[in-house]
């Protein structure tokens with residue numbers, strides 16, 4: 001991570017832990033908002049007006065948080081307005097790097113070799129981890145946000161005049177329900193799998209695994225329509241999908257969340273395939289990057305060996321090419 005703008009130690013997945021060995025995720029620190037007119041958003045400073053070609057999104061295709069923003073970018077018709085740079089999925093001793101892997105790109109703006117250089121460019125004294133996604137402002141050459149939930153929200157609302165006619169991912173009448181479900185799905189599932197994988201005690205692992213499968217069981221029961229809120233696709237579906245699509249290929253093995261696979265849940269499997277078939281979504285899923293990335297986490301997989309399967313995930317993704 002970075003300490004006062006200097007890269008300090010080899011990259012390690014465990015960011016912080018509590019007294020019982022539970023994994024604790026870092027809070028995001030760049031919290032500015034792009035808005036339609038450049039007025040300040042709920043946090044940070046103003047001046048970030050929605051404009052075509054002004055902002056760039058940096059992502060890792062392994063990363064579920066980054067993938068949220070990639071899917072929203074597709075579904076909100078922002079592909080031509082907001083270009084994307086994909087980092088190398090294999091974590092290095094300096095965190096995320098640019099280039100050097102199929103479908104990984106160089107940094108087109110600054111020629112940075114590692115993502116942490118963008119953080120120190122935005123804040124020369126930055127202390128913290130250099131995470132994806134990053135939303136970068138090319139006009140003022142700084143970081144707008146490194147919080148995927150905020151970026152998702154901006155993509156849904158700030159660019160409506162530039163890319164009209166797309167579905168509202170956060171409809172006002174469902175907002176309270178979406179917020180409540182998001183909070184639960186985040187804690188037990190999206191971040192729950194990480195809490196299971198990065199637990200440093202058996203008790204912390206067992207607690208996290210119980211939460212993961214309790215949540216999956218309840219979601220399986222809940223799904224009666226096409227999506228979590230019936231016929232309407234919302235950001236809650238994006239947040240659930242990104243974890244489901246990684247589950248059997250990465251979390252089940254690497255994070256040891258192996259009571260069941262997603263393939264054992266008929267409704268969740270059908271739901272995941274339904275979302276995968278929405279126009280643009282399949283292009284955001286790169287199984288090679290997902291497996292290469294997760295299995296490069298040395299603390300959990302010292303040999304770096306990447307498993308061949310599972311076949312059913314490969315087959316599903318092949319069927320939606």
Ligand SMILES: N[C@@H](CCC(=O)N[C@@H](CS)C(=O)NCC(=O)O)C(=O)O
Nearest residue numbers: 028063065129130131132146147148
């Ligand atoms: N709160 C952040 C979390 C992002 C995050 O943790 N990204 C991970 C990849 S999945 C990362 O970049 N980790 C690098 C590190 O921790 O050094 C968000 O949702 O945007």
